[in-house]
Amino acid sequence: MQSEKILIDQGKRSFIETARRAQIVECAIETIADLGFAQASLAQIAKRAKVSTGVILYYFNGKDDLIREVVAHVFATGEAFMRPRVDVNQDSARKALLSFIAASVDFIASNPTNVRAVMNIMRAGRTENGALRFDPAVEEPRRAGFRNILQWGHRTGEFRAFDVRVMVVTIIEALDVIPSLLAAEPDIDLAAYKRNLVELFDRATRNDGVDPTLSWESS
Amino acid sequence: MQSEKILIDQGKRSFIETARRAQIVECAIETIADLGFAQASLAQIAKRAKVSTGVILYYFNGKDDLIREVVAHVFATGEAFMRPRVDVNQDSARKALLSFIAASVDFIASNPTNVRAVMNIMRAGRTENGALRFDPAVEEPRRAGFRNILQWGHRTGEFRAFDVRVMVVTIIEALDVIPSLLAAEPDIDLAAYKRNLVELFDRATRNDGVDPTLSWESS
DNA sequence: CTAATTTTTGAACATGCAGTCAGAAAAAAT
DNA sequence: ATTTTTTCTGACTGCATGTTCAAAAATTAG
Numbered sequence: 001m002q003s004e005k006i007l008i009d010q011g012k013r014s015f016i017e018t019a020r021r022a023q024i025v026e027c028a029i030e031t032i033a034d035l036g037f038a039q040a041s042l043a044q045i046a047k048r049a050k051v052s053t054g055v056i057l058y059y060f061n062g063k064d065d066l067i068r069e070v071v072a073h074v075f076a077t078g079e080a081f082m083r084p085r086v087d088v089n090q091d092s093a094r095k096a097l098l099s100f101i102a103a104s105v106d107f108i109a110s111n112p113t114n115v116r117a118v119m120n121i122m123r124a125g126r127t128e129n130g131a132l133r134f135d136p137a138v139e140e141p142r143r144a145g146f147r148n149i150l151q152w153g154h155r156t157g158e159f160r161a162f163d164v165r166v167m168v169v170t171i172i173e174a175l176d177v178i179p180s181l182l183a184a185e186p187d188i189d190l191a192a193y194k195r196n197l198v199e200l201f202d203r204a205t206r207n208d209g210v211d212p213t214l215s216w217e218s219s
Numbered sequence: 220m221q222s223e224k225i226l227i228d229q230g231k232r233s234f235i236e237t238a239r240r241a242q243i244v245e246c247a248i249e250t251i252a253d254l255g256f257a258q259a260s261l262a263q264i265a266k267r268a269k270v271s272t273g274v275i276l277y278y279f280n281g282k283d284d285l286i287r288e289v290v291a292h293v294f295a296t297g298e299a300f301m302r303p304r305v306d307v308n309q310d311s312a313r314k315a316l317l318s319f320i321a322a323s324v325d326f327i328a329s330n331p332t333n334v335r336a337v338m339n340i341m342r343a344g345r346t347e348n349g350a351l352r353f354d355p356a357v358e359e360p361r362r363a364g365f366r367n368i369l370q371w372g373h374r375t376g377e378f379r380a381f382d383v384r385v386m387v388v389t390i391i392e393a394l395d396v397i398p399s400l401l402a403a404e405p406d407i408d409l410a411a412y413k414r415n416l417v418e419l420f421d422r423a424t425r426n427d428g429v430d431p432t433l434s435w436e437s438s
Numbered sequence: 439c440t441a442a443t444t445t446t447t448g449a450a451c452a453t454g455c456a457g458t459c460a461g462a463a464a465a466a467a468t
Numbered sequence: 469a470t471t472t473t474t475t476c477t478g479a480c481t482g483c484a485t486g487t488t489c490a491a492a493a494a495t496t497a498g
Contacts, residue, residue: 260485
């Protein structure tokens with residue numbers, strides 16, 4: 001591994017280094033998904049990779065560095081998965097929203113372990129001072145994706161009036177809970193789940209001209 | 220504290236014991252909400268309570284016992300808060316659902332620290348073997364509450380056809396994320412948030428006779 | 439006031455952690 | 469074949485954790 005040399009031959013990783021880094025990241029993901037972030041020590045990850053713990057710290061500058069790499073890797077995978085499926089549906093906000101939701105479920109369905117590991121990291125990771133350890137900013141592009149679609153639909157009148165933030169948060173939470181459901185019950189019919197979520201948020205967002213002020217609160 | 224004597228004078232706690240237990244539970248909640256579950260060591264909790272760590276283990280049979288008590292306490296508080304507000308709205312499933320959601324937001328608004336602590340515990344807590352530490356069964360009454368209302372609405376035809384489980388999970392996640400939003404941004408207008416969630420799930424559930432099979436997927 | 443009991447302390451203990459390091463082993467370069 | 473570099477090991481450090489425990493302090497009972 002290079003430490004000072006990074007200025008000279010940056011990016012030039014040996015075959016072994018590339019392979020080991022990938023292997024360690026993969027084992028970290030599995031370990032976190034299996035045991036939870038709190039129990040995923042370097043020793044556990046090293047055991048799964050069948051190396052000594054020193055190897056991990058030879059390739060990564062500490063545990064935090066490894067975890068950041070895990071998060072970055074999964075988010076990169078996610079963006080690569082989503083981009084083509086989102087780009088083709090840009091002729092209406094409704095279509096864009098619903099295909100974004102559907103593609104998200106598809107991504108989770110095809111990468112459950114990765115997503116579960118990242119969920120664990122995001123929800124458990126704090127530093128000693130209590131601040132969130134792993135930058136919520138990594139999630140921002142995803143949030144922005146939904147936010148832009150919802151604002152677009154407001155401009156075109158496809159969507160009813162609602163607080164964009166509340167809707168974004170609700171959609172994202174509805175998606176992000178799926179990995180943990182899947183872990184508890186692996187046989188969930190995700191195609192049906194996807195259809196349900198799509199229809200749920202279609203109805204929640206669309207502007208169908210129904211009087212919005214039906215009072216439901218009793219006296 | 221009694222250990223074997225529990226069979227004899229069960230429930231008869233001294234004044235000091237009752238007060239200390241309550242104080243320690245309260246400090247545990249604050250510590251977990253502030254620092255996160257992972258950083259909430261007995262030492263931290265003891266420091267906040269201004270006692271030595273030994274005191275905690277004198278009144279509780281270990282850390283897990285304390286955490287269980289925290290969870291039980293918050294859930295009991297929650298049930299006490301919810302019961303009167305739910306019981307009065309039992310003449311229609313729609314009313315019951317929407318008032319349940321509204322009351323849930325109200326509870327979070329009036330107990331943000333408690334709820335945040337429990338969320339931290341539920342999401343972070345695993346034992347050494349990787350199993351969930353704190354029984355998801357504590358959550359079951361709440362889930363059952365929503366489930367029963369949704370099934371009731373299906374029977375009466377107030378609600379459209381949807382998978383009850385998906386809807387329950389989505390509603391609960393929409394509610395449970397609020398404490399963490401609140402922690403990041405304490406000035407959120409929860410009344411507006413509540414109105415948004417109520418309308419969102421009203422539209423998501425109600426049976427308005429609109430053709431449900433509007434195709435949104437392009438060829 | 440004295441004795442018994444409850445409560446609290448603070449030191450000790452075992453365990454597990456992230457991270458360090460000297461040197462062995464393997465691979466690459468000469 | 470020999471040197472140089474990369475890769476890997478396993479013992480070690482220092483620290484934080486949950487828990488135990490003997491004894492001190494405070495409270496209660498007789």
